[in-house]
Amino acid sequence: MRRDDPGLWAQDIWRPPLEKYGSVTRLTVALYDAEGRLVCGPINRTSLFDLFGESEHDPGLFAECAARCRRGANAIVVTNRFALAALGTALVLNGDTVGAAVAGYRLSEFPQPMAIERLAREARLPQAPVWDAVRHETPASRSRITSDGELLKVLAETVLREHDRSREHVDLSARLQAANAAKDEFLAMVSHELRGPLNAILGWTRLLRTEHLTENARARALDTIERNAWTQTRLVEDLLDVSQIVAGQREVERQLLALAPIIDQAVANLSPSADAKQVRLDVQLQDDALVAGDSLQLQRIATNLIANAIKFTPPGGDIRVRLSRDDRHATLIVGDSGSGIRPEFLPHIFEPFRQQDASTTRVHGGIGLGLTIVRHLVVLHGGSIGAESAGIGRGATFTVVLPLAAGATDVEQRRPVAVIGRPVETTPLPRFSRGVHVLVVDDDRDAREVLHAVLQQAGAEVTTVASAREALASIDQARPDVLVSDIGLPDEDGYALVRQLRMRRAENGGRTPAVAVTAYAAAADRERAAASGYDRHLSKPIDARELIRAIESLITSKTMNL
Numbered sequence: 001m002r003r004d005d006p007g008l009w010a011q012d013i014w015r016p017p018l019e020k021y022g023s024v025t026r027l028t029v030a031l032y033d034a035e036g037r038l039v040c041g042p043i044n045r046t047s048l049f050d051l052f053g054e055s056e057h058d059p060g061l062f063a064e065c066a067a068r069c070r071r072g073a074n075a076i077v078v079t080n081r082f083a084l085a086a087l088g089t090a091l092v093l094n095g096d097t098v099g100a101a102v103a104g105y106r107l108s109e110f111p112q113p114m115a116i117e118r119l120a121r122e123a124r125l126p127q128a129p130v131w132d133a134v135r136h137e138t139p140a141s142r143s144r145i146t147s148d149g150e151l152l153k154v155l156a157e158t159v160l161r162e163h164d165r166s167r168e169h170v171d172l173s174a175r176l177q178a179a180n181a182a183k184d185e186f187l188a189m190v191s192h193e194l195r196g197p198l199n200a201i202l203g204w205t206r207l208l209r210t211e212h213l214t215e216n217a218r219a220r221a222l223d224t225i226e227r228n229a230w231t232q233t234r235l236v237e238d239l240l241d242v243s244q245i246v247a248g249q250r251e252v253e254r255q256l257l258a259l260a261p262i263i264d265q266a267v268a269n270l271s272p273s274a275d276a277k278q279v280r281l282d283v284q285l286q287d288d289a290l291v292a293g294d295s296l297q298l299q300r301i302a303t304n305l306i307a308n309a310i311k312f313t314p315p316g317g318d319i320r321v322r323l324s325r326d327d328r329h330a331t332l333i334v335g336d337s338g339s340g341i342r343p344e345f346l347p348h349i350f351e352p353f354r355q356q357d358a359s360t361t362r363v364h365g366g367i368g369l370g371l372t373i374v375r376h377l378v379v380l381h382g383g384s385i386g387a388e389s390a391g392i393g394r395g396a397t398f399t400v401v402l403p404l405a406a407g408a409t410d411v412e413q414r415r416p417v418a419v420i421g422r423p424v425e426t427t428p429l430p431r432f433s434r435g436v437h438v439l440v441v442d443d444d445r446d447a448r449e450v451l452h453a454v455l456q457q458a459g460a461e462v463t464t465v466a467s468a469r470e471a472l473a474s475i476d477q478a479r480p481d482v483l484v485s486d487i488g489l490p491d492e493d494g495y496a497l498v499r500q501l502r503m504r505r506a507e508n509g510g511r512t513p514a515v516a517v518t519a520y521a522a523a524a525d526r527e528r529a530a531a532s533g534y535d536r537h538l539s540k541p542i543d544a545r546e547l548i549r550a551i552e553s554l555i556t557s558k559t560m561n562l
Contacts, residue, residue: 008098009039013163018043018101021155025148027103028053031091032066034098048105051133057123061086062102069100076149082119083111087145089153093160101156106145107137194235197228233541238369240521253294256405259330260287262295263323266302270310278315281306285323289330292405293381301377304370305334305398312396313338329383330404335397341389349387350375378402430548431459436555439480440464441471441497442517443489447540451484451517454544460551466490468497475501475509481558482551487518487529494518498533513554517542 007013009031018029022044030041042049052059065079065088077088086104090097111119111134120130140148204221207213213221267283274281291298302321309319313336322333341349350371371387378385383402389395438460442448448464455462463480465471468489474480483501487494494516504510514536516529521539529537536550 007167008163009033011040014040014159015043017155017159021103021152025103025151027106027148029101029103029152030062030066032063032070032100032102034070036063036066036070039099046105048107048133048137051125051129052105052123057125059084059119059123061104065102065104066100069102070097076146076153078145078149080108082115082122083107083109083139084119085140085145087149087152089149089156091156091160093164098160101152103148103152106148107134107139108142108145109139110134194232197231200228201225229541237521238373254292255295257291257293257295257298258287259289259291259298259332259402260285260323262299263302263321263332266299266306267321269303270306273307274310274319277310277313279310279313280318281321282318283321285321286325289323289325290405291330291381291402293402297377297380301374301400302332302334304374305332305400308370308398309334309336309338309396312336325404328404330402332400332402333397334400335395337395340392340394341387341396342392343389346387346389350385374400429454429458429544430552432548432552432555434555435459435461436482436551437461437463437478437480438482438484438551439471439474441466441468441483441485441489441494443467443486447486451542451547454547455484455551458544458548468492468494468500471497472500475512479509480512482554483512483514484517484547484551485514487516487520487525494534495528495532502533511558513551513558515547515550515554517547 014031018031018041021027022029026046027044028041028046028049029043031039033039042053045053051057059081061079061081061084065077065086068077068079069088069090077090079086079088084104085106085108086102087106088100088102091099091101116130116134117127120127123130201224204225208218208221263285264283267281271281306319306321313319317337319337320333320335322331322335324331324333375385378400381402383400385398385400388397388399436459438455440448440451440455440462442451442464443466445466448466452462452464463474463478465474466489469491471483471485475483483498485494485497489497492500498514498516501512501514502510514534516534516537517540518525518529518537519540526537535554538547538550
């Protein structure tokens with residue numbers, strides 16, 4: 001709660017407790033804000049207050065006491081003139097003085113005639129009514145005045161604390177309601193984004209099963225099915241990335257890298273999409289920017305930003321990609337002439353599950369995770385990211401600043417950068433260079449059958465089983481050249497399977513190369529697979545060519561080590 005909170009001085013909050021205070025102490029109470037304005041009261045007007053309460057008769061004790069309280073005094077303040085006293089306390093909230101509570105008038109001693117004369121003169125009143133009011137009052141001791149002040153202080157602090165707690169509860173409730181609404185909105189978007197590709201996949205699959213399609217229609221069906229399956233894969237990967245971000249499990253495998261080739265690869269991957277939409281990519285990359293980071297994650301940053309720009313730029317628009325450096329930082333700028341960002345949404349642009357247009361009539365798809373992932377990856381690399389837009393229809397610019405690698409001059413070390421987004425493959429699958437026996441372990445029949453078909457087409461002899469127990473029994477009967485196993489298995493999982501295998505002697509299959517093929521695709525899952533004894537970890541949905549290459553590599557390595 002702040003001092004400018006409009007509900008801070010609500011009458012229904014303050015009046016009931018102050019009325020009780022006034023009835024107990026027989027004092028009039030008033031509240032003043034941090035600027036000295038009367039915001040509540042006077043409450044419980046006494047005859048003594050009524051005598052001096054009108055503005056033309058006010059001796060100023062209440063205002064003077066409030067001013068002293070507002071100057072930061074934490075103790076009880078007593079203002080005493082002409083034997084007439086006002087007592088008060090500062091109203092402090094979260095260390096900030098937000099106002100003052102003042103009570104009076106209390107007769108501190110029975111006044112002398114000269115004091116009554118001066119009081120009447122200052123209040124511009126005849127002496128007779130002043131004498132008449134004063135003689136009905138009983139002077140209070142200093143301890144009684146202090147006690148009344150302490151009671152006022154405790155009362156004010158309690159009201160402030162309870163009001164602050166109530167406001168926190170209201171704010172928390174509002175945030176929870178907003179989060180719940182955002183969750184429902186997000187789930188609706190996820191459902192939409194999943195059902196769209198599923199509709200195309202199932203629709204074409206049913207046509208392939210029931211209709212006699214022409215060769216062109218059959219090719220279009222397969223292309224559509226594969227493209228929409230990869231769309232769903234990217235959606236799942238985004239969700240996995242965000243879950244890792246929330247759990248704090250994303251890490252950077254740092255290596256000295258040149259940024260220009262990484263960004264250039266991202267541009268190359270996305271150029272077909274830009275060309276199809278008739279969007280021009282204007283790319284200028286300074287090629288001597290070296291950073292310490294992860295090539296895949298850095299490419300993900302560039303890819304998401306450029307893909308986002310293509311998505312929101314209309315046909316005929318322009319996208320600018322710039323990479324520059326100074327003595328300490330590399331700067332990547334991705335600007336577009338697209339739909340722009342509303343000023344009120346700009347502060348929320350990197351928040352998860354937030355979209356500028358989440359309505360059912362929105363033009364652009366997606367679930368609002370790409371920029372959240374980008375920001376997190378940038379921060380993991382020690383950098384920063386910002387977004388600018390002049391408003392709707394006026395484009396947007398995203399600026400990423402990354403620290404240069406310490407001491408990097410002419411040294412350049414790069415590892416191959418994987419292509420993000422997989423094109424449709426129409427060439428036949430590669431075949432193994434030699435005879436190979438593969439044991440496939442998966443409790444899902446469909447998964448077993450597709451792996452059997454892929455590996456058999458590549459020239460392998462394939463045995464399939466559904467559990468770890470069956471796998472070990474199969475190895476006892478005929479040792480395979482390679483084990484390909486799922487992780488999620490009944491009774492004993494894939495980790496337990498490979499650990500038991502590694503405990504065997506070499507002649508009993510203990511050194512059999514093993515590939516984990518699983519939907520558990522997080523970095524921690526890869527590390528656990530390696531620690532358990534797997535030589536490779538491939539995530540589902542599996543790329544057939546990647547699996548064949550992995551098996552070929554393991555067989556070649558095993559042969560060389562014999």
